Amino acid sequence: MNAHRVNARTLKPVVICSVCCTASLRTGVPEVVAVRSNVGRFRGSAFPVWRCADCGSIHAAREVDLGSRYQDYPDHAPVALDWRRRLLFRGQLRRLKAAGLKRDMRILDYGCGNGALVAYLKLRGYAGAVGFDRFTPAFSSTIPLWPRFDMVIAQNVIEHSSNIVGFMRDLARLVRPGGVLFVGTTNAAAIDLRAPDAFADTLHQPFHRKILSLRALLVLGHRNGLALERLYHTTYTDTRIPLLNERFMALRTAWVNDTGDTPLLPVKSRHRRRFWTWRALLLALFGSFLSRKTHVVAVFRRNQAPSTGEARP
Numbered sequence: 001m002n003a004h005r006v007n008a009r010t011l012k013p014v015v016i017c018s019v020c021c022t023a024s025l026r027t028g029v030p031e032v033v034a035v036r037s038n039v040g041r042f043r044g045s046a047f048p049v050w051r052c053a054d055c056g057s058i059h060a061a062r063e064v065d066l067g068s069r070y071q072d073y074p075d076h077a078p079v080a081l082d083w084r085r086r087l088l089f090r091g092q093l094r095r096l097k098a099a100g101l102k103r104d105m106r107i108l109d110y111g112c113g114n115g116a117l118v119a120y121l122k123l124r125g126y127a128g129a130v131g132f133d134r135f136t137p138a139f140s141s142t143i144p145l146w147p148r149f150d151m152v153i154a155q156n157v158i159e160h161s162s163n164i165v166g167f168m169r170d171l172a173r174l175v176r177p178g179g180v181l182f183v184g185t186t187n188a189a190a191i192d193l194r195a196p197d198a199f200a201d202t203l204h205q206p207f208h209r210k211i212l213s214l215r216a217l218l219v220l221g222h223r224n225g226l227a228l229e230r231l232y233h234t235t236y237t238d239t240r241i242p243l244l245n246e247r248f249m250a251l252r253t254a255w256v257n258d259t260g261d262t263p264l265l266p267v268k269s270r271h272r273r274r275f276w277t278w279r280a281l282l283l284a285l286f287g288s289f290l291s292r293k294t295h296v297v298a299v300f301r302r303n304q305a306p307s308t309g310e311a312r313p
């Protein structure tokens with residue numbers, strides 16, 4: 001485990017949580033849980049994770065070089081804006097509008113993957129929407145840092161960073177004072193590590209390197225001059241529209257190919273009869289009411305006064 005240090009006085013291992021390390025040091029080794037990967041390329045592999053007893057965040061314990069793995073990450077493949085994505089993005093747009101989105105704003109989708117949300121926003125008249133994703137050639141050029149953005153969206157991004165504290169700081173700096181940072185991520189507090197297989201899709205090993213608890217996310221926001229304005233306990237893909245909810249999509253993905261790679265992959269005919277079960281029908285229709293609330297979306301507004309020591313780039 002990369003977080004072990006030796007305490008010279010007791011010679012007991014000390015585990016340092018890189019999320020809350022300035023606040024606490026806890027002696028003793030936390031329980032390490034092996035989690036099966038839900039990604040096809042790692043089929044059959046299990047990866048160790050552990051939870052910080054202080055802030056509740058979950059850490060991937062084994063170093064894995066994932067740089068090259070992101071080249072063919074499923075969210076980076078081009079997709080059409082089909083009816084399902086449009087419906088999902090309509091819900092996301094509703095949330096962005098509630099956060100103050102206006103058509104003349106500069107908007108950045110950080111970690112935009114295939115750029116589908118950017119394309120949708122442009123289609124809806126938000127001409128100032130741009131995307132950045134260093135693993136997608138079409139969006140990998142350097143982000144223009146000035147003027148800063150009125151709204152920065154980081155949906156399902158921060159949990160992929162091993163340096164999540166620095167990542168949040170960098171995201172905050174992309175937002176103009178008074179602007180909005182929209183962070184959607186997995187909530188460690190909703191994950192029960194006593195039943196890791198039940199949360200394999202959420203833990204998404206080995207790609208999720210640090211999963212913050214809601215408390216840790218809010219503290220990180222506060223430290224970076226971000227005031228919480230609104231909180232959602234589900235992701236925009238968890239809707240009340242039949243078939244389009246997280247529980248059903250997780251079941252669907254597991255049954256279709258057990259990879260977690262392609263939640264909207266067409267279902268092959270030989271798999272279709274598997275969906276004629278009471279459980280599948282229940283989740284298809286009412287899955288959003290049975291949400292485990294494993295995602296959280298925090299809408300932060302950056303304080304008007306720039307942080308000390310920050311200069312115009």
Ligand SMILES: [Zn+2]
Pocket residue numbers: 017018019020021052053054055056057
């Ligand atoms: Zn911690």
